[in-house]
Amino acid sequence: MIECDEREFWVMGLGANVERGAIICSYLAEGGHRCRTAKLPELGTCTPRAILLDISPYSDDGWGMLLEIKKNPQTRDIPVLPVYLSEAGQVGVVFPVAGFFTLPIENAYVNKKLTNLGLTDESEDYDLQVMLVTRRGEEPLQKVLEKTGFEIVNAYTGKEAIAVGTTVHPYMVFSSLMLPDMASFELLERLRLYPQTRNIPFFVLLKDTMEEGEKQAMSRAIDHLVRKNWLTRAEFLAFFKKSA
Template sequence: YKRFLQKQQYHVLGLDHNRDVVTQISELSPFAVLLDVILPEKDGWNVLKELKENAHTKDIPVLVCSIASDKNRGFSLGATNYLIKPIVEDELIEALSYIDNTDTEEVNVLIVDDKADDILLTRRMLEAQGNYNINEAYNGKEGLNLINRQKPDLIILDLNMPEMDGFTMIEELKANETTRSIPIIIVSGEHLTAKQRDKLTDQVEVLLQKSNLTENELLEDVSQALARLRQEEKKRPRSDNIP
C-alpha cells in the first residue's frame, strides 16, 4: 500500500507489533487506519472493536483491507469501508479520497421515492453514519425541480412512481450536461426485465432491491459512488470563470 499512497502524497506509518496497537494509533491520531483483521499477534476484529470503543480513536476512519470476506461484520463494528484483497491501486485511492472529503464536506443527497416510509428508512440509514444533507422528492418531476435549485452529490432513486417514473428521470438527467455525471443508486422493488437491467447498468452506479436492502450495503455503495465521483472531479481540468 505504501507505494500506492505515497504517489498521492499520503504519509504512511507502520506500527510496532511489540506495542499495543490501539495505544499507538491514539498517540499518532492518523487521518485513517488501514487494518487487516488477520494479524499475527492480535485478532484484527478486536482491534477494530477497541478502536471504536476508545474515546481518543473512535472517530478515526478505519478501512479494513483483508482476504477475509466478512463485510457485514466489519461494518457492524464501525469500519468506514471494507476492501477485499487483492486490492488494486484505484480502489484504495477511491476509498481514501471519500474519507478526505467527508471529513470537511457535507454530502448533499436527493432521495426520490413515492413512499414516505421508504424515504424515512433510507434517511435514517444515512444520517446515522455520515454528514449528509438530505432532500426528498416523491416523483421524478419533483426530483428534477429540486435538482434545478440545488445540484446533489448523489441521487437515490426509486423506479415505479407517479407523474414521472425513475426511468424517465434518468433519461432527463443523462440528456443534460450539468446533471449527467451525478451518481445514481437505484433502490426499488420493481421487477426488471433483462433489457431494462442492461440499460440501467450503463446509467447508474448500482441496482439495489428494497426487499433485500441492508444498511451496510447501502452505506458501502454510497461510499464507493462518492469516492468515484471525487476521483473523476480531480481528473477533470479546472477552469476559472472570468466575468
C-alpha cells in the first residue's frame, strides 16, 4: 500500500501508461516538490496537495476524471492544474485555471470558494467587474456574483470576450468549458497574451456530464494549442511557481 502524503503532487489521467508521468515528476522533484502518479480511486484514501491532470488526446479519460473530481464534495476543493503531456510524457502546455465550478451552480459553495481565495475582500469597496463568457449568460451565477457586490459583464463567444476583456479589464473571468468559437483554455491562452488580462483569475464552468464526442472535441482543441515546443525543466518550474 502506498503511504499517504498530503504534501505530494499527483499526476493523473495516465491510465496504464504511468511512465508518461516520469518527466513532469522529475521536473517537480528538481524544484523540491514530491510527486507521483495516481489513479482516481486513491482519492478516497488520501488528499494530495494538488493534481496535475493530463487532458491531452493521450490521456486516459482526463476529462471524465475532471468531472468526477469537481462533482464530488469530498474532492472538489483539491486544486487541479490541467496539463498537456505528449505520448512520451513531454510537457506541452500548463493551463493556470484558478478553479472549476460544476453546473448548476451551488450559491453557498461559490461564495465560500471565492472568499477562501481572497477574491471577495474588495467587492464592497470598489466597483469590480466580473466577465461571464457563456452561451446563455448563466443567470443563477450572475445573481450570486451580483449579491457579492460584483458588476457583471457578459460575453457570448471567445472573440467577444477578448475584445471586452482587453477593454474593461475585468477582476475575474468565468467561462464555459466549450464556447461557440473556441475552448475555454484557448480563451485563457489568448487572454494571457495581453498584459492587462494576463493575471486575471480564470474559472471554468463544467456541465455535470460530457458525451464522448465532447471529450474528443476538447482534446482536439487542446492539441491545437500545443506547438510541439516542449517545456524544459526550467521553463516548467518558472511557470509552475506562478501557477501553483
